[in-house]
């Protein structure tokens with residue numbers, strides 16, 4: 001029973017710390033998520049489950065913003081990705097990239113890193 005109580009106390013003090021250090025808490029959380037991409041996926045999934053309405057809105061916004069991209073992605077759904085990233089050769093977290101959305105069946109294979117860089121233009 002004693003153990004139980006000390007756990008409670010610990011929890012409460014952590015909670016109080018978080019309340020007083022909201023910025024820091026958020027910072028450490030986002031840092032943690034950056035270092036744990038797998039966990040982030042889980043967290044995102046959980047969020048999506050809890051907020052189906054928001055998720056739908058988000059997706060709708062995306063569709064409205066990038067109609068060609070979405071169409072192209074759908075068209076390429078059954079096209080197989082390559083074995084590795086054509087930029088860096090990585091075999092991790094491969095994604096499809098459309099160099100030209102008006103050619104939806106023409107895709108190249110990039111790792112998530114190179115893909116992001118490409119779209120950010122650096």
Ligand SMILES: [Zn+2]
Nearest residue numbers: 085088111114
């Ligand atoms: Zn790459």
Ligand SMILES: [Zn+2]
Nearest residue numbers: 096097098115
């Ligand atoms: Zn792309």
